[in-house]
Amino acid sequence: MRVYLDNAATTPLDPEVLEAMLPYMKQHFGNPSSIHSFGRETKAAIEQARKKVSGYFNVSPSEIFFTSGGTEANNTAIRCSIRDLGITHVITSPIEHHAVLHTVEELQKQGRIKLSLVSIDERGHVNLEHLEKLLSAHPHSLVSLMHANNEIGNLLPLKSVAQLCAKYDAIFHCDTVQTVGHFKIDLSDIPVHFISCAAHKFHGPKGAGFLYINRNVKINPFIYGGAQERNMRGGTENVYGIIGLAKALEMAYENLEAHKKHILSLKEYMAQSLTESIPGILFNGDCMGTSLYTVLNVSFPVTDFAEMLLFNLDIAGIAVSGGSACSSGSEEPSHVLKALGTDDARPSVRFSFSKFNKKEEVDFALEKLRELYSVKVS
Ligand SMILES: Cc1ncc(COP(=O)(O)O)c(C=O)c1O
Numbered sequence: 224m225r226v227y228l229d230n231a232a233t234t235p236l237d238p239e240v241l242e243a244m245l246p247y248m249k250q251h252f253g254n255p256s257s258i259h260s261f262g263r264e265t266k267a268a269i270e271q272a273r274k275k276v277s278g279y280f281n282v283s284p285s286e287i288f289f290t291s292g293g294t295e296a297n298n299t300a301i302r303c304s305i306r307d308l309g310i311t312h313v314i315t316s317p318i319e320h321h322a323v324l325h326t327v328e329e330l331q332k333q334g335r336i337k338l339s340l341v342s343i344d345e346r347g348h349v350n351l352e353h354l355e356k357l358l359s360a361h362p363h364s365l366v367s368l369m370h371a372n373n374e375i376g377n378l379l380p381l382k383s384v385a386q387l388c389a390k391y392d393a394i395f396h397c398d399t400v401q402t403v404g405h406f407k408i409d410l411s412d413i414p415v416h417f418i419s420c421a422a423h424k425f426h427g428p429k430g431a432g433f434l435y436i437n438r439n440v441k442i443n444p445f446i447y448g449g450a451q452e453r454n455m456r457g458g459t460e461n462v463y464g465i466i467g468l469a470k471a472l473e474m475a476y477e478n479l480e481a482h483k484k485h486i487l488s489l490k491e492y493m494a495q496s497l498t499e500s501i502p503g504i505l506f507n508g509d510c511m512g513t514s515l516y517t518v519l520n521v522s523f524p525v526t527d528f529a530e531m532l533l534f535n536l537d538i539a540g541i542a543v544s545g546g547s548a549c550s551s552g553s554e555e556p557s558h559v560l561k562a563l564g565t566d567d568a569r570p571s572v573r574f575s576f577s578k579f580n581k582k583e584e585v586d587f588a589l590e591k592l593r594e595l596y597s598v599k600v601s
Pocket of ligand 1: 231232291295297372373398400401430432
């Protein structure tokens with residue numbers, strides 16, 4: 224048996240999404256920029272996908288720009304804001320994804336921006352008072368803060384942060400890669416300038432995503448080339464990726480409550496079972512509070528046999544992600560857990576669930592963990 228509990232890294236493609244994509248890999252192969260009928264049919268399919276996607280966020284189709292995924296979307300928002308919107312100061316947090324952190328650190332190294340990190344509490348929540356202090360000291364900053372943290376599941380109060388940014392004339396980019404498809408996000412009353420998406424986080428294909436750019440933001444292209452994406456992103460479109468993204472989003476949002484209920488029940492069952500069966504279990508971040516329901520980050524007690532926990536779980540057929548160096552044997556501990564001040568002697572494991580996981584799979588993982596910790600359950 225192999226059990227996949229690493230859905231925050233990526234999710235399996237839904238077979239129905241594949242079905243929707245296949246015609247665009249076979250008969251509908253035209254280049255959307257071609258003016259003949261082959262091109263016109265793929266162009267129409269892309270525009271239909273854009274319309275569908277924009278509807279779920281209550282925005283205009285002209286505000287959705289398809290990208291290769293979350294990293295490109297984040298880079299576009301950050302780099303283009305700095306280049307085109309007169310931004311010289313960026314505010315972000317120490318627990319952002321590397322697609323944001325490494326980008327702003329590079330720009331800082333090049334001397335193009337000054338960087339401030341907003342403080343977070345021991346559970347990973349952004350200190351809003353500190354954010355306001357930074358904003359009032361540096362009006363017209365770029366603020367890049369993630370909606371949900373991919374390691375510990377913390378949620379950002381999106382609307383409050385957006386309103387705070389608006390008060391200080393800041394540009395607000397929110398990395399929503401972990402929440403698109405898992406939470407309904409109505410952008411009609413949230414003054415955010417950019418949000419990012421990657422389809423593979425909600426059973427869509429890899430290499431497809433989008434950047435929402437609010438209509439009032441005027442930036443130049445990130446990738447120069449042809450006139451694709453209304454002159455904003457050159458390059459022949461990933462047609463079947465875009466079709467898959469729209470289908471995956473439709474399936475995610477049309478069944479959101481049922482999926483959420485199922486996933487949350489698995490997460491809660493795992494958390495409760497671990498607490499009851501392995502003494503000394505702790506949870507990292509706010510994953511037992513109001514958080515991203517797909518993620519459970521567990522800090523295990525230190526024992527001889529718990530060393531290389533991830534490796535042992537992998538051998539047992541259970542795929543999860545690590546956090547601390549000692550859980551995986553990797554050199555680098557997670558920058559997120561480090562910023563939280565987590566005890567890095569304890570192995571941390573991120574379990575992340577999807578609609579396809581079953582209770583028996585969680586039981587299998589629990590059994591292996593109890594074996595590793597030599598705990599007998601009566
Ligand atoms: C929060 C967050 N942002 C950005 C990314 C990058 O997305 P992609 O791998 O599609 O470029 C990820 C994916 O791991 C993520 O979890």
